[in-house]
Amino acid sequence: MQRVDLRLDAGWTVPIEPEGALADHALIVDGGRIVALVPAADADARYAPNERIALPGHVLLPGLVNAHTHAAMSLFRGIADDVPLRVWLEQHIWPREGRFVGPDFVYDGARLAAAEMLRGGITCCNDMYFFPDAAARAFVELGLRAMLGLAVLDFPTPYAADADGYLQRGLAVRDALKHEPGLAFSLSPHAPYTVGDAAWERIVVYARQLDLSIQTHLAETEHEVSEGRARHGRTPLARLHALGATGPGFIAIHAVHLDAADIELLSAQGCHVVHCPASNMKLGAGIAPVAELLARGVNVALGTDGAASNNRLDLFAEMRIASLLAKVATGDPSALPAQRVLGAATLAGARALGLERDIGSLAAGKFADVIAVDLSALDATPCYDPISHLVHAVGRDAVSDVWVAGRRVVSARTLTSADEASIAARARLWQERLR
Amino acid sequence: MQRVDLRLDAGWTVPIEPEGALADHALIVDGGRIVALVPAADADARYAPNERIALPGHVLLPGLVNAHTHAAMSLFRGIADDVPLRVWLEQHIWPREGRFVGPDFVYDGARLAAAEMLRGGITCCNDMYFFPDAAARAFVELGLRAMLGLAVLDFPTPYAADADGYLQRGLAVRDALKHEPGLAFSLSPHAPYTVGDAAWERIVVYARQLDLSIQTHLAETEHEVSEGRARHGRTPLARLHALGATGPGFIAIHAVHLDAADIELLSAQGCHVVHCPASNMKLGAGIAPVAELLARGVNVALGTDGAASNNRLDLFAEMRIASLLAKVATGDPSALPAQRVLGAATLAGARALGLERDIGSLAAGKFADVIAVDLSALDATPCYDPISHLVHAVGRDAVSDVWVAGRRVVSARTLTSADEASIAARARLWQERLR
Numbered sequence: 094m095q096r097v098d099l100r101l102d103a104g105w106t107v108p109i110e111p112e113g114a115l116a117d118h119a120l121i122v123d124g125g126r127i128v129a130l131v132p133a134a135d136a137d138a139r140y141a142p143n144e145r146i147a148l149p150g151h152v153l154l155p156g157l158v159n160a161h162t163h164a165a166m167s168l169f170r171g172i173a174d175d176v177p178l179r180v181w182l183e184q185h186i187w188p189r190e191g192r193f194v195g196p197d198f199v200y201d202g203a204r205l206a207a208a209e210m211l212r213g214g215i216t217c218c219n220d221m222y223f224f225p226d227a228a229a230r231a232f233v234e235l236g237l238r239a240m241l242g243l244a245v246l247d248f249p250t251p252y253a254a255d256a257d258g259y260l261q262r263g264l265a266v267r268d269a270l271k272h273e274p275g276l277a278f279s280l281s282p283h284a285p286y287t288v289g290d291a292a293w294e295r296i297v298v299y300a301r302q303l304d305l306s307i308q309t310h311l312a313e314t315e316h317e318v319s320e321g322r323a324r325h326g327r328t329p330l331a332r333l334h335a336l337g338a339t340g341p342g343f344i345a346i347h348a349v350h351l352d353a354a355d356i357e358l359l360s361a362q363g364c365h366v367v368h369c370p371a372s373n374m375k376l377g378a379g380i381a382p383v384a385e386l387l388a389r390g391v392n393v394a395l396g397t398d399g400a401a402s403n404n405r406l407d408l409f410a411e412m413r414i415a416s417l418l419a420k421v422a423t424g425d426p427s428a429l430p431a432q433r434v435l436g437a438a439t440l441a442g443a444r445a446l447g448l449e450r451d452i453g454s455l456a457a458g459k460f461a462d463v464i465a466v467d468l469s470a471l472d473a474t475p476c477y478d479p480i481s482h483l484v485h486a487v488g489r490d491a492v493s494d495v496w497v498a499g500r501r502v503v504s505a506r507t508l509t510s511a512d513e514a515s516i517a518a519r520a521r522l523w524q525e526r527l528r
Numbered sequence: 529m530q531r532v533d534l535r536l537d538a539g540w541t542v543p544i545e546p547e548g549a550l551a552d553h554a555l556i557v558d559g560g561r562i563v564a565l566v567p568a569a570d571a572d573a574r575y576a577p578n579e580r581i582a583l584p585g586h587v588l589l590p591g592l593v594n595a596h597t598h599a600a601m602s603l604f605r606g607i608a609d610d611v612p613l614r615v616w617l618e619q620h621i622w623p624r625e626g627r628f629v630g631p632d633f634v635y636d637g638a639r640l641a642a643a644e645m646l647r648g649g650i651t652c653c654n655d656m657y658f659f660p661d662a663a664a665r666a667f668v669e670l671g672l673r674a675m676l677g678l679a680v681l682d683f684p685t686p687y688a689a690d691a692d693g694y695l696q697r698g699l700a701v702r703d704a705l706k707h708e709p710g711l712a713f714s715l716s717p718h719a720p721y722t723v724g725d726a727a728w729e730r731i732v733v734y735a736r737q738l739d740l741s742i743q744t745h746l747a748e749t750e751h752e753v754s755e756g757r758a759r760h761g762r763t764p765l766a767r768l769h770a771l772g773a774t775g776p777g778f779i780a781i782h783a784v785h786l787d788a789a790d791i792e793l794l795s796a797q798g799c800h801v802v803h804c805p806a807s808n809m810k811l812g813a814g815i816a817p818v819a820e821l822l823a824r825g826v827n828v829a830l831g832t833d834g835a836a837s838n839n840r841l842d843l844f845a846e847m848r849i850a851s852l853l854a855k856v857a858t859g860d861p862s863a864l865p866a867q868r869v870l871g872a873a874t875l876a877g878a879r880a881l882g883l884e885r886d887i888g889s890l891a892a893g894k895f896a897d898v899i900a901v902d903l904s905a906l907d908a909t910p911c912y913d914p915i916s917h918l919v920h921a922v923g924r925d926a927v928s929d930v931w932v933a934g935r936r937v938v939s940a941r942t943l944t945s946a947d948e949a950s951i952a953a954r955a956r957l958w959q960e961r962l963r
Contacts, residue, residue, distance in 0.1 A: 407907075421814065426811050474640065
């Protein structure tokens with residue numbers, strides 16, 4: 094008998110790899126990693142767990158990966174709806190950011206976001222914002238795994254004066270925190286239209302030298318693409334490709350307005366796309382060609398974007414909307430079925446972040462980033478197929494327990510790693526200032 | 529001082545009429561009806577309530593009206609995803625209906641649906657299914673207000689043999705239950721393509737004689753419209769208009785594929801449309817032209833459709849999806865803003881059902897069909913605008929309390945009018961049979 098830390102016995106387990114749902118299996122965890130996923134009877138014979146948790150009405154699955162967010166912007170949640178992206182950025186968000194964003198804002202906002210994400214079954218996020226050291230501190234404290242995007246812009250903000258300034262600050266944060274378990278880093282030029290060629294070229298050099306991914310908002314609006322074509326004579330993606338940015342370490346966020354050559358380029362270069370359907374819908378940006386991207390073999394992850402444009406950090410809602418939107422956009426009700434969209438919210442997210450060896454499925458050797466979803470409520474009854482229910486019937490409120498690297502950070506729907514009331518109280522103080 | 533049954537003090541109240549959110553108001557209820565909605569200080573001076581409930585972190589609003597569902601089909605929840613409407617009906621739903629649907633099925637399924645709807649803030653539904661007397665019994669027991677659609681088809685089912693048989697059974701149910709408070713009735717020919725001209729003509733006569741609305745699935749798929757045009761030489765709506773069915777008592781459910789003349793006809797005739805975005809997306813049916821319908825003054829309500837094609841009876845999710853879908857379909861982020869979509873889910877639903885004098889807003893004299901939504905959780909923090917949060921930030925899990933005609937049917941997120949465990953147990957028995 095092998096002594097192990099933890100055994101989780103769930104009514105169903107959805108490991109993502111392989112596809113499908115397993116009934117009455119046991120997930121064995123030791124030292125923060127998955128040891129095995131085996132039928133309950135086999136587990137009895139082989140493992141002596143220090144702790145054993147029975148989840149007979151639940152489904153276990155890998156923690157969700159929110160592949161694009163601006164965590165601290167949760168403090169702007171609902172501050173400006175019903176306006177286009179440009180107006181939203183230029184009249185509502187950027188002026189407030191200029192005035193208020195600093196380490197305290199980012200720390201408090203990232204704590205709020207991390208608490209919301211963990212309670213909703215997200216165990217890893219890909220964040221992109223100013224003062225990443227402050228966000229990192231919040232994520233580490235609450236136990237949320239994160240990739241921190243080191244923001245680069247060509248114009249000044251309270252965070253830095255120019256592209257070099259952003260890069261220097263960002264890389265200093267990475268140097269200070271690169272050995273922190275649970276954190277990863279990428280270079281995050283904001284967008285093709287806010288970062289010029291000279292800065293892009295330097296970013297590409299740093300990415301290659303330091304083996305960092307590059308993530309950027311790409312082709313979010315039609316306006317961006319037509320303006321980019323007019324200025325540069327090619328699509329934004331073609332321009333970035335010419336600058337050397339594309340490749341398996343390139344993460345295209347949004348990727349709504351792509352032509353056939355763009356899709357081919359993403360496929361040929363092994364790039365990743367992060368689909369953010371709710372944000373794209375809310376801002377009237379458009380519908381990303383997800384079915385086509387998948388058909389061409391592009392890895393498509395899912396993201397919420399920031400709470401300021403969503404207005405929730407909820408990958409359960411995002412999964413359902415992604416599936417519904419793909420079906421209506423193509424007229425094909427078999428587009429993006431539940432298993433596929435669960436894969437986008439887990440393993441595809443891990444792949445986009447370069448973390449697929451460590452997270453994204455319930456495979457032996459990976460971190461025990463695991464969530465339990467309660468399917469015993471009335472709104473999940475009857476249950477013919479737990480995979481269908483995860484996408485179409487239940488919401489994040491059905492997430493009962495969350496483990497990150499074997500640490501139980503949510504228990505009985507309550508955060509264990511921080512005090513929810515104090516997080517909310519800080520957010521309300523910011524509300525008074527930002528209003 | 530006026531002695532009254534109940535006073536509800538909420539942090540915000542969203543009465544729907546007028547628009548906007550009122551801070552620190554009191555809703556006064558007596559004899560199941562709303563007496564007044566007044567500032568708390570005024571309420572202190574004028575009313576002596578037998579019961580007073582403080583909801584400082586909550587928003588009060590009218591109960592939601594689910595303007596289209598097939599309640600009993602909740603027993604089919606998730607039994608067949610990812611297939612087109614025709615295949616879904618002909619291969620998955622109709623064969624099972626033929627074998628299993630009877631009064632017991634409908635009663636158990638309607639109880640499950642009513643419990644789910646009430647817990648999610650829906651206080652009135654417009655149901656369309658076989659054995660409406662069995663559904664009525666479930667709705668009355670659980671305290672859900674309902675309009676029962678008396679189904680008519682031209683082909684035989686276990687419920688009736690032909691159109692006359694359906695009409696006779698349906699009208700007998702109406703005669704037996706027409707004095708039951710909380711119930712209303714309409715004639716529900718299934719669709720233009722399943723009911724022939726002769727039956728439509730009789731339905732129109734009955735509707736006029738008995739002052740009943742007519743509701744039908746209309747123009748749900750492109751196939752239905754093109755087939756209808758080929759067979760009848762006009763659109764399905766134009767055909768029904770020629771048969772005398774249109775008017776202020778005509779409820780067009782789905783109304784996805786409309787031409788300009790159809791929209792003009794709906795507007796000119798004062799017809800109602802029930803928009804079911806999640807079902808239309810899931811079946812790949814298409815996107816209803818909601819912004820155009822609203823611009824032409826058509827009353828647009830919201831419905832979930834049945835749980836078999838949604839897969840949830842959740843108007844909070846439906847509101848958010850309706851708003852997001854309208855924005856992306858038009859490219860206009862100001863389309864269907866939160867206040868408007870809340871109106872669709874409340875007062876517009878009441879108007880479609882002909883119940884606007886009794887429900888749909890928090891106006892004095894109307895029934896006290898009221899829900900309390902908790903905005904104190906992390907995912908609703910900060911809160912700059914409670915109306916935005918109701919649509920974009922929170923879900924039905926934030927509904928804490930529900931009153932129908934002043935009776936508290938949900939308290940602290942738990943149904944008070946029936947035992948949830950026994951409802952779920954019956955549903956699981958059906959699951960074993962239907963699988």
